[in-house]
Amino acid sequence: MEKLIITGGRPLYGTVAISGMKNAALPILFACALNRETCILHNVPAVKDIETTVAILTAMGISIRYLSPTTLEVNGANFRPCTSPNAFVRRIRASSYLMGAELGVAGKTRIAFPGGCDFDGGRPLDLHMKGFEAMGAEMSTYNDGYVGEAPDGLSGAKIYLNKASVGATVNLILAATLTPGHTVISNAAREPHIVSLARFLNECGANIVNAGTSEIQIEGVSALHGCTYRIPPDMIEAGTYMAAVAGTGGSVTLTGVYPEHLQATIDKLREMGVEVIDNNALETVTVSSDGHLSAIELETQFYPGFPTDMQPQFAALMAVAKGTSVIREAIINGRFAYLEQLKRTGVKTIGEAKDTAYIEGVAKLSAANMTATDLRGGAAMVMVALMANGTSEIRNVHLIDRGYDNIEGKLTALGADIVRCDEDADYPAPVSEKSVKAPSGLPMK
Numbered sequence: 001m002e003k004l005i006i007t008g009g010r011p012l013y014g015t016v017a018i019s020g021m022k023n024a025a026l027p028i029l030f031a032c033a034l035n036r037e038t039c040i041l042h043n044v045p046a047v048k049d050i051e052t053t054v055a056i057l058t059a060m061g062i063s064i065r066y067l068s069p070t071t072l073e074v075n076g077a078n079f080r081p082c083t084s085p086n087a088f089v090r091r092i093r094a095s096s097y098l099m100g101a102e103l104g105v106a107g108k109t110r111i112a113f114p115g116g117c118d119f120d121g122g123r124p125l126d127l128h129m130k131g132f133e134a135m136g137a138e139m140s141t142y143n144d145g146y147v148g149e150a151p152d153g154l155s156g157a158k159i160y161l162n163k164a165s166v167g168a169t170v171n172l173i174l175a176a177t178l179t180p181g182h183t184v185i186s187n188a189a190r191e192p193h194i195v196s197l198a199r200f201l202n203e204c205g206a207n208i209v210n211a212g213t214s215e216i217q218i219e220g221v222s223a224l225h226g227c228t229y230r231i232p233p234d235m236i237e238a239g240t241y242m243a244a245v246a247g248t249g250g251s252v253t254l255t256g257v258y259p260e261h262l263q264a265t266i267d268k269l270r271e272m273g274v275e276v277i278d279n280n281a282l283e284t285v286t287v288s289s290d291g292h293l294s295a296i297e298l299e300t301q302f303y304p305g306f307p308t309d310m311q312p313q314f315a316a317l318m319a320v321a322k323g324t325s326v327i328r329e330a331i332i333n334g335r336f337a338y339l340e341q342l343k344r345t346g347v348k349t350i351g352e353a354k355d356t357a358y359i360e361g362v363a364k365l366s367a368a369n370m371t372a373t374d375l376r377g378g379a380a381m382v383m384v385a386l387m388a389n390g391t392s393e394i395r396n397v398h399l400i401d402r403g404y405d406n407i408e409g410k411l412t413a414l415g416a417d418i419v420r421c422d423e424d425a426d427y428p429a430p431v432s433e434k435s436v437k438a439p440s441g442l443p444m445k
């Protein structure tokens with residue numbers, strides 16, 4: 001197990017290249033199970049959830065070859081449905097996408113309960129089940145997971161989601177792609193990763209229209225063919241670096257981003273007093289901040305609203321913003337466990353309900369030891385450590401590694417003092433070359 005050791009108080013300057021979107025790459029990798037031909041995927045992020053997905057799919061007969069650290073060659077010709085390795089399935093939420101893929105290919109599914117970030121409110125999959133049932137599958141649970149079968153095969157159906165769930169929308173697209181007939185998903189999720197999945201599948205010969213709207217139409221096709229596809233940039237990784245600069249002060253240009261995916265985050269940063277210049281043509285966003293922020297009110301919403309996956313990082317900013325800020329979490333119940341850890345650095349809440357937090361800004365945070373509770377909560381801990389006086393330690397880094405590619409390397413290049421080392425080391429002996437050096441000569445805040 002590893003930890004991050006971060007000495008705060010340094011502003012961030014420079015340029016950071018944003019990796020491919022984890023939440024787009026995951027469904028696309030599972031979609032390769034529907035395809036007997038070879039696909040080349042570029043810009044796949046080098047994060048732990050992708051490694052886990054590659055392990056699951058490989059164990060199920062899918063051939064995956066790394067042509068570079070971010071380019072994968074994937075062939076699903078030998079996919080064996082219902083053979084997923086439980087231990088890996090339990091590590092990530094996206095393993096639920098196996099259900100759609102298995103039902104689509106074989107008319108049956110069996111998987112362990114998926115894992116991923118475990119929030120207090122639980123993360124039900126009832127909408128996925130209802131959708132599969134509408135397509136003709138009988139779904140149930142067994143001790144360890146989900147099982148389903150469509151004795152007469154799936155057929156196209158009209159499905160209404162009573163929440164615009166990302167996961168349910170992905171799973172139903174996967175199930176419907178090779179299913180005879182016409183499927184309509186109403187109140188579908190509109191996130192960029194849904195659009196990206198549909199584009200990828202259409203490149204492979206699928207017939208999916210209106211992805212990105214609330215009503216997706218799918219006409220089943222009999223087979224897919226290979227294609228080459230580039231994963232779009234990760235809007236949450238981008239938002240996290242934008243928020244980090246806002247908090248530490250400095251000026252950083254993000255490259256390889258789609259500013260149109262970042263509008264809700266950009267809007268809230270501007271409201272806090274941060275300068276943000278976005279350039280669609282160049283695919284860049286430049287964030288400049290003197291570290292002085294104003295309190296805001298924020299409510300998470302489905303896309304194009306403010307993303308729940310940026311909520312903890314904004315709590316970190318609110319901790320040093322002048323005045324009292326409010327967060328209303330409307331998407332994921334119980335997503336505040338990370339706040340207890342942030343409080344160790346002096347983050348002050350003046351009231352917390354299940355889905356609301358009031359945060360009163362303080363002048364300065366102090367270093368503390370924290371343990372990541374979940375992926376984005378862990379990112380918020382990195383942010384408060386970057387802002388705090390003194391040296392902080394963050395344990396459970398493997399949770400942060402699920403969604404951030406080389407976080408210490410990217411931050412080091414921007415001037416942060418951050419080192420990765422073994423959890424039991426009391427001296428920060430670096431575990432990799434890339435995390436060793438902080439550039440010197442940058443002005444202190």
Ligand code: UD1
Nearest residue numbers: 023094123124125126127128165166167168309331332333
């Ligand atoms: C995806 C993202 C995750 C992000 C979330 C919301 C991936 C791999 N993960 O998760 O990073 O935080 O979207 O943007 O892409 N719900 C139900 N029943 C269901 C499904 C969902 O009640 O069958 C509710 C739950 O309260 C859940 C909320 O809807 O917490 C959001 O779920 P969903 O949009 O499905 O998120 P995920 O696909 O799990």
